[in-house]
Amino acid sequence: MVNQKNKRKVYVVGHKNPDTDSICSAIAYAALKTKMTGIKHEARRAGLVNEETQYVLKRFGVKAPTLLSDLRTQVKDVDIRELEGLQGSISIKSAWEQMKQINLNTLPITRNNKLEGLITVGDIATSYMNVYDSAILCKARTQYRNIASTIDGEIISGNPHGYLLDGKVVMATSSPVGMKEFIKENDLVILGNREESHLCAIELNVSCMVICQNTEISELIKRLAEERQIVIIKTPHDSFTTSRLINQSIPVKYFMTKEGIFSFSMNDYVDDVKDVMAKKKFRDFPILDSKGNFQGFISRRRLLNVRKKQVILVDHNEKNQAVDGIDEAEVLEIIDHHRLSSIETIGPVFFRNQPVGCTATIISQIYHENGIEIDETTAALLCSAIVSDTLMFRSPTCTPLDEETAKELAAAAGVDIEELALEMFNAGSNLRGKSAEEICFLDFKQFRVGDKNVGVGQVNSMNADELKEIKKTVEPYLENAARSHSLEMIFFMLTNIITESTELLCFGPSAKEEMLLAYDLPLDSEEVVLKGVVSRKKQLVPTLVVALQQ
Incomplete structure (x- = not known):
């Protein structure tokens, strides 16, 4: 099996409700870090990919990152006890010897990698102490080669792959006359060195003769047995030792535990595993992969050495916007262009925060600083991210560095910025067939302001009529959105890229009044129209924070 440590990876992920910058920056930075370190860095997304980003990824032939919904530690983050499964046909003795060899009290019984059962020390003790049935070898369909191996014997005649299917185990200590009274056809008979007893056993048509103390077997007996x-199995042990050992040849599948097995999958969360373990007395629990294949064992002791997931955050440093379970992860880096907020880390991390219009601008800088060429596809993704976040350089968050970087990337990717922007914004504002919930949370961020949880969503469009239709759909839904996400206030920006203005939809106690006051608008205004406001990050959120804190 592959060692878990060799599969360790670092996730690079943006915020929930990811936008084009969040997705494209994660993809580009994961590729860069993999080249720089040789360690696998994998881009992930923390939510659904919006229409604009889907257009960008499809246009440049890039697959959307896999969803990362929770960073809590999972079974796959634990060094499980990796183990090959045993076949159900091996003997109790062989299982016991393996237990001693690897110092484990439980062994898995598998078939084609699928778990059939578990054999434990307790099961083996039962086979020794609680079995008084002389016919148990046939009931357990014991193979002759298992019997020979268990008693250190050698098969002299007959099919070693055959099974004892009928009869009982008998020790022939009496004369041939006495043998005929208790030995029946198909029995397995343990014999000494008397040839007359061997002949009698053949005459009674037993299925197997176990001859003790390495007694030489005559050619006559061999020939008759073959016919x-x-x-015939020859063993070096005396009859007492042989009779004591022979039950250990029973296949483990006869005594293994098949019912009431508690197993976990590689994707189960450690917290949930601990809850189950606390209620059960078992020492070792089997682990299965997504296809149900046995992987190994996990125990309480191994949970003490759980490895936290390693993650790099891009385009956010707000806890409310981060993947669930961020507190349990090991944050290695944060690359962002937003205000400093509430992400807390256990130790020091590399934190790069610049007052630019887009995280992709920072990622491009890091490529250049490390002398790594940006390939055509990555250049196209980073350029698209800058165009999106700066509204093609119209946003007040846009800096000369953003515009300069975007133009360099466009040249490297061979794309026309204006044509790209038009196609992206048209794709992003094409919300036909989407529900109010889907539209509301396409580009949505949550913030903690004082003692209030606040949400701000945004839709950008170049079409005023389209924004009116979106308003009709979204405005009645805001109350449900606030309730479902435990938010005191929700603000939704309907941003017209052409007129560079925003109509702000407000929900919550005094939410509309707060915004009218903050932007010095008449308190009797039916609509909150913010001229020149297109940026959530630089124009709306700072004003909102100040207003609510006052």
């Missing part, structure tokens, strides 16, 4: 297809 009747009787298995």
